[in-house]
Every structure is written in C-alpha cells, then in structure tokens.
Amino acid sequence: MSILHVYAYLVAGWLLLGGAFGIARSRNLIHAVVCLSIAQSGTYVLLIAIGYQSGASPPVFGGSTPPDVAAHSAVVDPVVQAMTLTDVVVAATVTALLLALAVQVAKRHGTLDPDELTSLRG
Amino acid sequence: MALSVPVAVLAPLAIGAPILGACLLLTVGRRVPRRLVDGTAVAVAALVLALDVLLLVRSAGDPAGHLATWIGGWGPGSPALGIALVADPFAAGAAVIAAALTVAALVYTWHYLDSAEAHFHALLLLFLAGMTGFVLSGDLFDMFVFFELMGAVAYALTGFRVEEPTSVQGALAFGVVNSFGAYVTLTGIGVLYAQTGQLGLAPLAVALQGRPPGAVVVGGFVLVVTGFCVKAALVPFHFWLDDAHAVAPTPVCVLFSGIMVELGLYGVFRVTTVVFGPVLPHADLQRTFLVLGTLTALLGAVLCFLQRHLKRLLAYSTIAHVGLFTIAFGTLDPAGTAGAALYVAGHAATKSALFLVAGSILDRYGSVDEIDLHGAGRRARVLPWLMLLGGFALAGLPPFGSGLGKAVSEEAVAEAGAPWAPALFVLVSAVTGAAVLRAACRIYFGLGSRPDKDTAPLDTKGSEEAEVKGLLKRVPATMLGPLVVLLAGGLVLGVLPGVPQAFAEAADHFLDRAGYLASAFGTAAAPAAPSPASGWTTSGVVLGLVSSALAALLALAALYRDRLPGPSAVGRRIGDAVVARLRGLHSGHIGDYITWLLVGVALLGALVGLPLLAG
Numbered sequence: 001m002s003i004l005h006v007y008a009y010l011v012a013g014w015l016l017l018g019g020a021f022g023i024a025r026s027r028n029l030i031h032a033v034v035c036l037s038i039a040q041s042g043t044y045v046l047l048i049a050i051g052y053q054s055g056a057s058p059p060v061f062g063g064s065t066p067p068d069v070a071a072h073s074a075v076v077d078p079v080v081q082a083m084t085l086t087d088v089v090v091a092a093t094v095t096a097l098l099l100a101l102a103v104q105v106a107k108r109h110g111t112l113d114p115d116e117l118t119s120l121r122g
Numbered sequence: 123m124a125l126s127v128p129v130a131v132l133a134p135l136a137i138g139a140p141i142l143g144a145c146l147l148l149t150v151g152r153r154v155p156r157r158l159v160d161g162t163a164v165a166v167a168a169l170v171l172a173l174d175v176l177l178l179v180r181s182a183g184d185p186a187g188h189l190a191t192w193i194g195g196w197g198p199g200s201p202a203l204g205i206a207l208v209a210d211p212f213a214a215g216a217a218v219i220a221a222a223l224t225v226a227a228l229v230y231t232w233h234y235l236d237s238a239e240a241h242f243h244a245l246l247l248l249f250l251a252g253m254t255g256f257v258l259s260g261d262l263f264d265m266f267v268f269f270e271l272m273g274a275v276a277y278a279l280t281g282f283r284v285e286e287p288t289s290v291q292g293a294l295a296f297g298v299v300n301s302f303g304a305y306v307t308l309t310g311i312g313v314l315y316a317q318t319g320q321l322g323l324a325p326l327a328v329a330l331q332g333r334p335p336g337a338v339v340v341g342g343f344v345l346v347v348t349g350f351c352v353k354a355a356l357v358p359f360h361f362w363l364d365d366a367h368a369v370a371p372t373p374v375c376v377l378f379s380g381i382m383v384e385l386g387l388y389g390v391f392r393v394t395t396v397v398f399g400p401v402l403p404h405a406d407l408q409r410t411f412l413v414l415g416t417l418t419a420l421l422g423a424v425l426c427f428l429q430r431h432l433k434r435l436l437a438y439s440t441i442a443h444v445g446l447f448t449i450a451f452g453t454l455d456p457a458g459t460a461g462a463a464l465y466v467a468g469h470a471a472t473k474s475a476l477f478l479v480a481g482s483i484l485d486r487y488g489s490v491d492e493i494d495l496h497g498a499g500r501r502a503r504v505l506p507w508l509m510l511l512g513g514f515a516l517a518g519l520p521p522f523g524s525g526l527g528k529a530v531s532e533e534a535v536a537e538a539g540a541p542w543a544p545a546l547f548v549l550v551s552a553v554t555g556a557a558v559l560r561a562a563c564r565i566y567f568g569l570g571s572r573p574d575k576d577t578a579p580l581d582t583k584g585s586e587e588a589e590v591k592g593l594l595k596r597v598p599a600t601m602l603g604p605l606v607v608l609l610a611g612g613l614v615l616g617v618l619p620g621v622p623q624a625f626a627e628a629a630d631h632f633l634d635r636a637g638y639l640a641s642a643f644g645t646a647a648a649p650a651a652p653s654p655a656s657g658w659t660t661s662g663v664v665l666g667l668v669s670s671a672l673a674a675l676l677a678l679a680a681l682y683r684d685r686l687p688g689p690s691a692v693g694r695r696i697g698d699a700v701v702a703r704l705r706g707l708h709s710g711h712i713g714d715y716i717t718w719l720l721v722g723v724a725l726l727g728a729l730v731g732l733p734l735l736a737g
Contacts, residue, residue: 016309020720023298024713032712036298043308050316080315083263087308090270094301097274101281101294108287119288120295120365120710 008049015042029102029112033095040091047084051077129180130191133207133258136173136217140166140251144244151240163243164228170250171221178214182624185649187211187631188641190260198644206260206322206642211628212463213257216381216388219470220253222611223380226604227373230478242282249275249377256385260642262311262346263321265389266304269349273300276382280370283589291710292369299362299715303352306723310345313338324642327397327635335402335734343398344726347390351722354386356448357418358722360441361708361715364425367437371589372481375433379440379477380470387444387466391451391459396638402730403737404454410729411452412540419445419546421704423553427680428701432480432490432561436473439516439554443469446547449540450531456653457534460629464621465527471612472515472524476558478605479509482597483565485590492561497568505597506566508609513562515612517555517673518548520658520666523615528669529662530622544665552669556676563681570681619657626655 019039026032059078106112109119143166151159181189189209196204224246231242252272259265277300281293315321317338318329333339348359355363363383367375394407422442429435443465450462482505484490487498499506515522518529528547535543563569615621630650631637640647679686688694707714 012309016305020302020716023302023716024720026713029294029712032298036301039302040305043305043312046309046312050312079321080312086263086267090267090274093274094270094277094297097277098294098297098301101277101290101297104281104284104290105287105294108285108290114711114713117291117710120292120368121705121708 002054004054005049005052008045008052012042012046012049015039015045017042027113027115029105029114030099032114033098033102036098037091037095040087043087044084047080047087051080053077127176128191129177129189129209132173132177132180133189133191133209134193136170136177137251137255137258139173140170140247140254144247144251147240147244147247151244159240159243160228160232163247164225166247167221167224167228167250170254171218171225174214174217174221174254177209178211178218181209181214181631182211182627186637186641186647187627187634187650188637188647190641190644198642204322205264206324207258208260208323208638208642209258210631210638211624212388212632213392215463215467215628216257216385217254219467220250220257220377220381220385223377223470223474224250226474226478226608227376229600229604230376230481231373232600242279245275245279245282246373246377249279253381253385257388260324261322262314262326262393266308266311266349269307269353269389270301270304272382272385273297273304273353276300276366276374276378279374280366282371282374283369286369289369292365295710295712295715296362296366298712299719300349300352302716303349303359303719305349306719307346307349310342310348313345314342317342322642323393323396324639327400327639330397330401333401337731339398339401340727340731340734343393343402344723344730346393347726348719348723350386350389350393351414351726352386352719353383354390354448355383355418355441355444356386356414356722357421357441357445358718358725360418360422361718363441364434364437364708365710367440368431368434372433372477372484375436375477375481376474379436380474383440383444384447384466384470387447387451391632395454395633396635399454399635403734406730406733408452408454408538409733410726411448411454413729414726415445415448415450415452416546417445418442418448419550421445423550424701425704425708426554427557427676428705429557430492432483432492433477435492435557435561436476436480439557440473442550442554443473446528446531446550449535449543449546453534453538454633455534455538456626456629456633457656458531458538459632460622460625460655461527461530461532461534463527463629463632464615464625465524465531468515468523468525468527468612468615471608471615472512472522475605475608475612476509476512476516478601478608479505479512481589482594482601482605485588485594485601486597487565488588488593492564495565496570496572497564499566500568502566504602506562508605509562509566510559511609513555513558513673513677514670515555515609516551516558517670518551518666519670520663521613521616523612523621524551525666526616526622526658526662529658529666530656532665533656533659533662548665548669548672552672552676555670555673556680559673559677560680563677571684622657623655626653629653 019035022035056074059075192204255268277297281290283289320326352359426438450458518525532544532547634650637647
C-alpha cells in the first residue's frame with residue numbers, strides 16, 4: 001500500500017468527520033445541508049480509493065481489444081465505480097430535497113439558524 | 123394457479139409494481155378525478171399485498187424456508203456477479219405488514235388531506251417499494267440503496283404539508299440525521315468490501331468466516347449497523363423520531379411507527395445473524411443489544427408519559443417498544459426472535475390504530491393537545507372505546523397480539539440470562555399504555571381535574587392545522603374502517619391458535635444461517651431443526667393482566683395527581699430537574715442530534731470492541 005493510498009483513506013475519513021463537525025456546529029441550515037454533502041463526498045473518495053490500483057487502466061474495453069489482452073491487463077475495480085455513481089445519484093436527490101425543505105423553513109420561520117428554531121422541544 | 127408463479131417473478135414484481143404505479147399516478151394523476159387516483163393507489167398496494175402474502179406462503183411452505191432469485195438472471199457463480207433477492211418468512215412477513223399498512227393508510231387518505239394530490243399517493247407507493255426492496259434484498263449495497271430510497275421518500279412525506287412551519291423543520295432534521303447515518307453505513311460497506319471484495323450478504327459471510335474478530339470486523343459491524351440503528355431509533359440515535367412523527371401527516375405516521383422503524387431493527391439483525399454471527403462473540407453482541415434496548419425502553423417510556431401532544435406521545439411509545447423488541451431480538455435465540463416478531467406484528471396493528479385515532483381527533487376537534495382538548499370529545503360514541511382498547515392493547519392486555527408478543531418475549535429474555543426482564547417489560551408497556559389511557563380519559567370522558575393550560579411553557583404543544591378543510595362533523599367510514607380492521611387484526615393475532623407455531627418456525631428460518639447461505643448460493647440445504655413454540659402461558663397471562671392493571675392505575679394517578687399526597691419538596695425538585703434535563707436533550711437542534719449520533723457510534727464501538735480488547 002503506497003503513501004498515496006493511505007493518503008486517500010485519510011482524506012475520506014477527514015471529509016466524513018469534517019462534515020459531521022460542520023453539521024454539529026452549523027449556524028445555518030443551508031450550511032448544514034452542504035456539510036452533509038461533504039460528509040458524503042468522503043464516501044466517494046473511500047470507494048474510489050478501494051478500487052484503485054496504481055498503473056492500472058480504466059475498466060473500459062473496446063470491441064477491438066483482443067480477449068487475451070483484456071484478460072491480462074490490470075484495470076481498476078469497476079464495481080466501486082458503479083457504487084460511487086449510484087451514491088452520487090442518491091446525493092443529488094437527498095441534497096435537492098433537503099435544500100427545498102431549507103427554503104421552506106426560511107419562508108415559514110423567517111430564519112435559517114438552528115439555534116432560533118425552537119418549536120420542536122421536549 | 124397463482125401458487126405456481128415462480129419466485130423469480132414474484133419478488134421483483136413486488137418491488138417493481140408500486141414503482142410503476144407511482145409513475146403512472148405522477149403522469150396522469152393531475153388530469154383524472156381524485157376518486158380514480160385513490161382507487162388506483164389502493165389497487166396497486168393491494169396487489170403488492172397479495173404478492174407478499176404469496177411470497178410468505180411459499181417461503182413458509184418451503185422446507186428450507188428461504189427462496190432466492192437473482193436479478194437479471196445473473197446467478198451465483200464464480201465470480202459471483204449476481205445480486206440476490208432472498209425471501210424467508212421474516213422478510214416476506216415484514217413486507218406483508220408494510221403492504222397492509224400502506225393499504226390502510228391509503229384508505230384512510232380517501233377523505234383526508236384535501237390538498238393531497240396524486241403525488242402524495244405516488245410517494246406512499248414509492249415508500250412501499252423502498253420498504254419491500256429493503257427486506258427482500260440479499261445484498262448489502264442494495265440494502266443501502268433501498269434504505270436511502272425509503273429515507274428520501276420519508277423526508278418528503280414528513281414535510282408534505284409545506285405550509286406548516288414545524289412540518290418542514292422536523293422533516294429537515296429527520297433528513298440530515300438519517301442520511302448521515304446512511305453514509306456511515308455506506309462507509310462500513312466500503313470497509314467490508316475492501317477487505318473481502320464482496321457485497322452480497324452470503325458471500326460476505328463466507329469471506330469473513332473464521333477471521334479473528336479484529337479491528338476491521340468490529341469497525342465494519344459498528345459502521346454498517348449505525349445507519350440501521352438510526353432508522354430503528356435506538357437511544358442515542360433516536361432524536362429525529364419524535365420530531366418527525368409529531369409533524370408528519372397521520373397516514374404517514376402509521377407507516378413510520380408501524381413498520382419503517384422496525385425495518386431498521388430488521389436490518390440490524392439480518393446483518394448480525396447472517397454476516398457477523400459466527401465472527402463476533404455472541405455474548406458481546408447480546409450484551410450490546412441488551413444495554414441499548416434497556417436504555418431505549420426506559421427513556422422512551424419516561425418521555426412518553428410526559429407528553430401532552432398526542433402524536434409525540436405515541437412516537438415516544440414507539441421508541442419504548444423498539445427498545446423492548448431490541449432486547450428480545452438481542453437474545454439471538456429462536457424463542458426471543460419469535461417473541462419479538464410477534465410483538466412487532468401486534469404492535470404494528472395497535473400503534474397504527476392509535477395513530478389513526480389521533481388523526482381523527484385532529485380532524486374532528488382541530489388539535490392533538492391532550493390538555494387543550496380536555497372533555498372536548500364527550501359526545502363521541504365509538505372512538506373513546508376504541509382508544510381505550512388500543513391503550514390496553516399497548517399495555518399488553520391478553521388476548522391481544524401485542525400481549526402475546528410481550529408474554530413470549532419476556533419469558534425468552536428471562537431464560538436467556540436477564541431474570542429482571544419481565545419486570546422491565548411490564549413496567550415499560552404499562553407506562554406507555556397508561557399515557558394513552560390518560561389521554562383518552564381526558565379528551566373523551568373529561569376525567570381528571572382540569573389542568574392549568576400553561577403548566578410547562580417549553581413543551582411542544584399539540585396545536586396543529588387540521589388535515590382536512592374545515593373540521594369534520596363526524597368521522598367518516600373510510601377513517602373508522604381501517605382503524606377497526608387494524609385493532610381486530612391485533613386481536614386475531616393473539617387468538618388464532620396456529621400463530622405461535624408459525625412465528626416459531628419463521629424465527630428458526632431467520633436464525634438458520636446455513637440455510638440462508640445455501641439458498642443464496644443456489645444449493646440445497648438441510649431444513650433447520652425446529653424449536654418448540656411457546657404461546658400463552660399462565661405467567662404470561664398474569665403478567666399481561668398485571669401490566670394492564672398497572673396502566674389503568676397509573677393513568678388514574680396522573681389524572682387525579684392533585685388529590686394524591688405529593689412527594690416532599692426536595693424530591694419534587696430533583697424530579698423536575700431530571701425531567702427538565704431529559705426534555706432539554708430533545709432540543710429539535712440538528713447539531714445536537716448529529717453529536718449524539720457520533721456518541722452512539724462510539725458507544726456501539728465500545729460495547730462490541732472493548733470486551734474483545736480485554737479478552
């Protein structure tokens with residue numbers, strides 16, 4: 001495992017925890033939703049890093065690639081890339097929905113500061 | 123002959139049909155009359171219910187108890203590329219409950235939510251698709267995807283009444299906390315994939331088998347389970363639940379409390395039994411679930427009793443009961459699992475009916491605040507008795523299904539090494555039942571001294587916009603019907619003679635890891651050795667009666683508190699301080715909730731990891 005590889009895992013963990021810290025300390029709901037996306041970016045980095053091999057090519061073979069070449073060339077893991085794409089789609093949906101809710105909170109409460117939203121207590 | 127439809131058609135159809143129905147409603151729903159929209163949605167949900175029942179019958183009738191199919195025909199092989207759908211009686215049974223509650227919610231919506239256009243129905247159907255997919259999936263990443271589908275639809279449903287300030291606030295907190303939990307789960311899936319190169323539950327289980335329980339396995343377990351614990355609202359992951367339930371439309375609450383929260387537990391225990399069961403020491407897992415469950419049950423019961431907002435009260439009662447389910451499932455033995463499943467089914471019927479009562483109170487009297495509504499429903503004739511019945515069922519009155527589940531669970535837990543468990547079960551179910559009885563007596567019978575309206579200015583009050591235009595003059599049959607059917611269903615579950623036997627067999631299959639692996643790899647398996655079923659016993663009936671009587675006494679004590687001799691001044695001050703601190707934790711603040719979630723991850727890690735370090 002190279003330094004680069006360890007570095008990618010560190011970045012992934014940093015993004016996940018940094019996102020959580022951002023939500024915990026947030027003074028603005030839009031900021032909180034963006035922090036949630038940052039936490040999720042940590043999962044993209046993690047997944048891509050898991051499938052990465054240094055020196056390998058993308059998992060794409062044209063029709064002209066001879067089968068024996070295709071079988072012997074090193075490629076990065078396509079499964080995690082598919083997972084990451086799915087994850088991106090999930091993120092887009094959730095972020096859009098939460099931002100829409102944040103807009104509605106701003107309209108109905110006149111504030112986006114979680115400290116001032118006190119109508120759901122106890 | 124319907125019974126001969128292959129599983130390869132049944133399982134994908136049960137997930138696909140509601141998605142197609144939702145698309146249909148979204149495209150043409152605006153141009154057709156409301157009646158047609160209602161009818162189509164109910165028909166689609168009923169179709170899914172029929173498919174799920176068929177799956178349940180087929181899987182229960184199968185000697186191995188597991189039916190697997192592979193999406194797109196990519197079967198299990200080497201390399202294993204296929205994604206499996208596995209139906210066992212538990213998965214199919216959970217899908218049946220989800221579909222049945224969706225039908226009830228849709229029928230209830232018939233007259234309800236005048237503003238609900240076709241997209242409300244479409245969302246409910248998508249929600250059903252997410253839940254069905256989650257339980258049938260035999261693949262960890264698919265579970266995550268369906269989990270997020272279920273989640274995203276649930277946020278939209280919670281914030282459905284976008285004009286309500288609390289509604290959008292609760293939905294946003296729900297969304298942030300749940301999605302963060304899901305990303306933690308995804309991180310865990312990534313960690314496990316990096317170690318094993320597998321995503322399917324069965325291949326993953328084989329790959330982890332025989333490994334020493336090191337940091338990666340413990341970390342993977344804690345991270346994967348975190349998201350499911352958030353959904354299951356285990357303390358300290360539970361904070362979103364009461365806010366979301368308090369603000370969501372009534373039919374949505376039915377689905378949330380009745381099945382969605384319990385599906386979180388399904389996720390936890392499916393992953394635990396199939397993947398981690400042989401890797402992590404059983405005693406550590408049992409202790410973890412016992413601790414989490416006990417905390418959850420006690421906190422939920424205390425906060426339930428303190429509420430005046432009806433839906434919030436019911437939401438905390440759900441938290442309390444989820445704690446009890448966790449304790450029972452956490453025994454990881456057939457008797458406890460069977461009892462917990464029975465309890466979940468009985469609770470689903472009872473709690474859904476009670477939410478429907480709360481919804482009809484809101485639409486009839488314009489509030490769900492127990493204190494503001496004191497004596498408001500004196501002229502009602504049917505609902506008061508149904509609500510009382512529901513309260514007693516929640517407390518575990520024989521012969522309700524929830525009572526039977528409680529009886530079987532408490533005996534199993536006591537035998538599994540926690541002899542104090544029956545006392546906890548009796549206490550928690552009595553307190554939650556008492557809260558419902560107290561509310562029913564206040565609202566419908568005007569009992570109790572008229573309390574000061576502003577006793578606790580910081581509480582969430584039950585002032586909420588009714589969900590219909592203008593208040594109802596009387597409760598229509600489409601609202602009353604599902605309610606009566608659900609309560610009756612809860613009763614039938616406890617009375618029908620074959621029920622304990624069926625649940626015991628289902629629990630055997632659920633715990634039969636070898637059978638699960640065999641079916642997911644497409645090989646034949648030896649049937650699991652059957653374990654004895656336990657139904658009503660004398661002690662179970664007696665304890666059920668005790669908790670019902672205790673519930674009634676507690677409710678009366680709460681109603682006539684001013685006539686009882688009060689505690690000493692010091693005792694009162696300490697009690698008030700503790701209560702204020704507990705309620706202060708539930709601040710509705712997103713930042714606090716995320717912090718608690720991280721605390722919960724650390725707690726889980728400590729509970730599972732520290733004994734391994736020490737041993």
